[in-house]
Amino acid sequence: MPFSAQPPASGERYALSASLDNARHLSSLLRAVHFQDHATCLATASGLRVTVEDAKCIQANAFIQAEIFQEFSVQEESVMFRISLSVLLDCLTIFGTSSLPGTSTALRMCYRGYGYPLMLFLEEGGVVTVCKINTQEPDELLDFDFCSTKVVNKIILQSEGLREAFAELDMTSEVLQITMSPDKPYFRLSTFGNAGSAHLDYPRDSDLMEAFHCNQTQTNRYKVSLLKPSTKALALSCKVSIRTDAQGFLSLQYMIRNEDGQICFVEYYCCPDENITEAEL
């Protein structure tokens, strides 16, 4: 039940104002991109996008469409600010992270505009918490310029098949090598760690493979440390699409179903690792 205490004074216009019956719809998605302390939030009429970047090589975006919210209104064309994602998550989960069935935290979010803090009103079981989080100038974000026309190889896999692989990635390997090919091994994940090399092969006719569109054999390497955080998004998702373009940029798109069955997306973009050394295949 969305709380009703401390409503914004009538007549005041908020650049962004939103209500959500179950804050977990937002917090679980944000956790899936929480590998840096700060994030850039962009609110438009279609919804909220939260972006996290690292090392100018990797970018993760969490999308929560306007339809997920009970109320979502953006006054200007778009509203953008930088905020501490760690603090935001702590506030959203202030009543605890365990999800008991039947209980949920209701959220109301208000942002007056440039220079103002983000206000959160959270309520659970009649208890209300008010949070004010300072906002900063938004960072300039990377544009991976990844559009469908530039995609060379694309596969869609059921997440179940990848979860264990990512959770058990050999962290002593500096890179994760991804091979996509119309021929064998079709789709291969490789690591080169202290113990030796490891390869995980998914055949194109596997039951896990929902779509297989590989036109060219490509082998690219990405820093494991950058991709490892995507494991969280993978854990939440039911399907993942893996795409590469001609430069070897990687796009991972995760389809996530929330508790109410609504669909949200998280995507990760990653640059290929420039320090290529001879691969052991």
Added chain:
Amino acid sequence: LSRIGDELYLEPTESGLSLRAVNSSRSAFASFLFAPLFFQLYEPGSSGPDTELFRCKVHMKSFLGIFRSLPSLEKSVGKCLILLKPRASRLVLQLHCKYGVTKTHNLAFQECERLQAVFDTQRCASRLCAPARVLTEAVVHFPPTLAEVTLGTGPGGKISLRNYVEEEAGESCRVRGPPPRLVVPSSPPPTPFPPPEPSKTMVTELWLAEDEFQSVAVAPGSHITFCFKEFRGLLSFAEASNLPLTIHFDEPGRPVIFTLDDTVLEVHLVLATLSDLQSNSQSPSTNGVSHLPAPSDDFPDDLESYMAAMETSEGGSEGPPSPTFPLRTPRPAESEPEEEEEEEEEEGAVPGTPPHKKFRSLFFGSVMTPGRPGLATTQEVLAEDSDGES
């Protein structure tokens, strides 16, 4: 096997694949021999008159990392292919999983000498056989950190298990652990550890009746003390595979051999045992004082004298505290401090273990690493001379 050593030795033989491990002080050795029938396919490769079958060793952790999560392995892996590729210097493990997914691991290996302990169950005076469950339930009474346990035989075929307490240690239980992690000074400490106060040392003794065992053929009044951790490792395996465990032992100081037998699997665990020494016959420099009162029937009455004995035998504990086990082997007093420090320099060596080298050769007829003294007369090194058998 990982409870014993950091390296896994793989030796394909005509009679099956043998997986072995030895600990750094060479006081524990285990081998698991999987008969060809255990596998769907077993090809040990060809060996000519001059060449032996190829064998190698890999890092235990690397190997175990492949089989990390047993429940998920059981759910998702159909079969496992193991290939030894000497020319590529790789041990290949390929897991064929659900959904057509294949996981291939290429492990680097090292060539190695044949690892084989010298032991003979026929030469053991005593033998016990028990279902693993009986022993598992018995050891539950001992703390998992217990270093050594004493197995003894009493009147009426009763078998006892008791935690072994060190005399000059500051604590009664010390985890042996991987050798380099022990925190000991590199030179003998100026003051020895204070002796434990008897009131603070808990002794637990457990008696099992003969009928709990499947077979009992023991020399009465005998006892042996061996490392608990390695024993428990084997016991968990025995319990999980529901196999009875046979214990072959002899006099203190002679190795104890644990075996498990199955149609397709043969397991041996060989552990060195403490030898039984009278404390006064040892010079103080031997911190391997191990005056162990023979477990008697009237143990409760002897408890006092046992405690008294512990107090008097504190001696001078010279040198770093014994990392329990290997130090206790019988040897003439030759704990040269130089030798102790030298031992520490060795990678994986247990610090401060002068008897290390001799103990190492307890089992092994063949030389493990070049440069080590190879001892042919292993049994003699086991200093029968140094005690008065009580």
